[in-house]
Amino acid sequence: MQQQLFDAGELTSRTELDRRCTPARSGSGPPRETCRICRFKTQWEGVAGRYLKCALMKHEWSRGGATDIRANWPTCSEWKPKTSENERTNDESGRNE
Ligand code: SF4
Secondary structure (H helix, E strand, O other): OOOOOOOOOOOOOHHHHHHHOOOOOOOOOOOOOEHHHEOOEEEEEEOOEEEEEEHHHHHHOOOOHHHOOOOOOEOOOOOOEOOHHHHHHHHHHOOOO
């Protein structure tokens, strides 16, 4: 009989792992919408290129991919649609905050 050395607990799903880069669970926002048109989606200019980040998670941003988001991810419950006004401000700054 095999002895279990530790309790691995429940498997962590991909959406749970995404929490460091999203303020709430991906998929908890409006259905059929994505981060692409959220006012909090922002581009961070790194040495090697631009990376998509969620402005609401700036306190967690790292230089690695762990805090990157993808434009096609399902929305989280903090999703807010872009307006022409905040979109223009973000485009002018280059580094949206
Ligand atoms: S839906 Fe908006 S607030 Fe939520 S993770 Fe995507 S960019 Fe951030």
